[in-house]
Amino acid sequence: MSEKEAEAPAVDAAELAAWQREGRAFTVLDVRNRDEFEAWHVDAAEAVQIAHQQFIAARAKGTTEELIPDGPEPILVVCGVGEASAEVADQLRETGVDARNLAGGMDAWAREYEAVELLFSGGTLLQYQRPSSGCLGYLLVSGDEAAVIDPLRAFADRYAEDAAAHGATIQYAIDTHVHADHVSGVRAVAAATGARVTLPAGASERGVGFEPDRLLADGETLSVGDAVLETIELPGHTPEGVGFRIADEEHGDVLLAGDTLFLDAVARPDLAVEGGAVEAMARALHGSLSKLLNLPDGTRVAPGHVASATSADGAGRYVATVGDLRERHGLLSLREDEFVERVTGSLPERPANDEQIIRINSGTETVDDETALDLELGPNNCAAR
Known part of the structure; x- marks a missing residue:
């Protein structure tokens, strides 16, 4: 044979x-x-x-x-x-x-979840990759403290294990916005580790039905060991969306961009608003992207999602500098009116069960772990191209 x-x-x-x-x-x-x-x-x-x-x-x-x-x-x-x-x-x-x-x-x-290490001189920065949906999350470790950014509920135990492997405990469980494509793990991580649930300041206006331990507004910082996360307000995907800049003089600052800017796409502006407000959100998104393009060229953008067609670098990392994105990312060169027309006219299907997932992440609906996993199966569809 x-x-x-x-x-x-x-x-x-x-x-x-x-x-x-x-x-x-x-x-x-x-x-x-x-x-x-x-x-x-x-x-x-x-x-x-x-x-x-x-x-x-x-x-x-x-x-x-x-x-x-x-x-x-x-x-x-x-x-x-x-x-x-x-x-x-x-x-x-x-x-x-x-x-x-x-x-x-x-x-x-659906259960495959991998971590690769991003270059970071102030400790350890892991990029978590869920290839079945393109969701990316991050674990920042500095000294004996850690923070997890955009964790998934399905993998809540993983973050604490990885932090412990690096000699740290998780102090903060952070979301960059109220997610519509997957069930957030911030409260599950907090329940397991005692971490403080941390959300953007604008999340309260979205009707979040639980009391976060910390709200972060534009310009506010969060210390994790010797590392500092600087909050950057980035409305456009959602009204409350933020990113976090982490200083790194050796390798270039890292921007955890959430769902605002991807390596080959941008956020879609219609998952948190309806009707005429979608155009307004698209204009806000253009402004947020312009803000990011004003960062130093060497700033490394680490997105919240990746498409299967996007190639990783030689070390398996999904990251690109602001300078590289400015040159190769066609949407970033459009004037505001052109950008709004393009983004609002190229919207894919909405993520599966997005309205229910938003209610779960807002704390107004409760489901068990297996149901939560079933609800989020499918493409994330959070990007416009």
């Missing part, structure tokens, strides 16, 4: 994430039902859906070759938990195709 005819090798979620970061060519074959695929699937340049039942019928008829996707090999076969996809991958390998199975399926993909 040839190598391709042998049992299909398994690709785990971490390896798939590496494929995406490296920009590797491959084809996703999703054998779930069509509605499941359309709601959420592994994002790849080539992704097709052919239901498992069609492969069962093709095996009986001897027509498996007719179902082979046209895209580049390897073909990564995907289902919900990795069982039906393993059968299909084996079936495809019998035809000589380089087919592989995503171990654990979409369930494992």
Whole structure:
């Protein structure tokens, strides 16, 4: 039996994430039902859906070759938990195709969460990456203190473990804004560690139904060991959105930009407001981006989201300098009216269950952990291009 005819090798979620970061060519074959695929699937340049039942019928008829996707090999076969996809991958390998199975399926993909270290002379700065949704979060460690920025509830235990591994305890659990695409972990982290829940000052005007320990307004600072986070008001994605600048003379300051500025897109302005207020938010976003473009060229932008098509740097980090973004990011060169027209005219579908997720993050609705995870599955759709 040839190598391709042998049992299909398994690709785990971490390896798939590496494929995406490296920009590797491959084809996703999703054998779930069509509605499941359309709601959420592994994002790849080539992704097709052919239901498992069609492969069962093709095996009986001897027509498996007719179902082979046209895209580049390897073909990564995907289902919900990795069982039906393993059968299909084996079936495809019998035809000589380089087919592989995503171990654990979409369930494992949803739970994949990785950390890479950003250059930072004042301690340790980790960038957390959730490749299934593109969500990025951060852990800042300086001395024996730590802060987590934009944590996810599904991974609340992870942050405390990583802080402890660096000899620190989490002092602050911070959100840059009221998120619409994922369930925030600030209160879960606080409950587990005693960290202080910290939100932008404008969050109170969004109707937050709990009392944060700290509200940060424009220009206010937060000390974490010897590191200092400087709050920068950045309305546009939401009215209350902020970013945090962390000084670093050796490697260049870091700007944790939240959902305001991405490496190849900008925030969408319509998730917190409706009607005519969307245009006003888009104008506010243009002003916030102009503020960021006035930062020194060497300032490193670390965004709150990344698209699967965005390539990481050689160390697996999603970060770019203000100078680089100014040169390569077409939306940043538009005049205000052009920018507003472009951004408001190119809005994708809203994130899945966004209104309910906002209520949960605002503290006006409560759900259990499993429900919270199910609600946020799917593309984040927080960007405009």
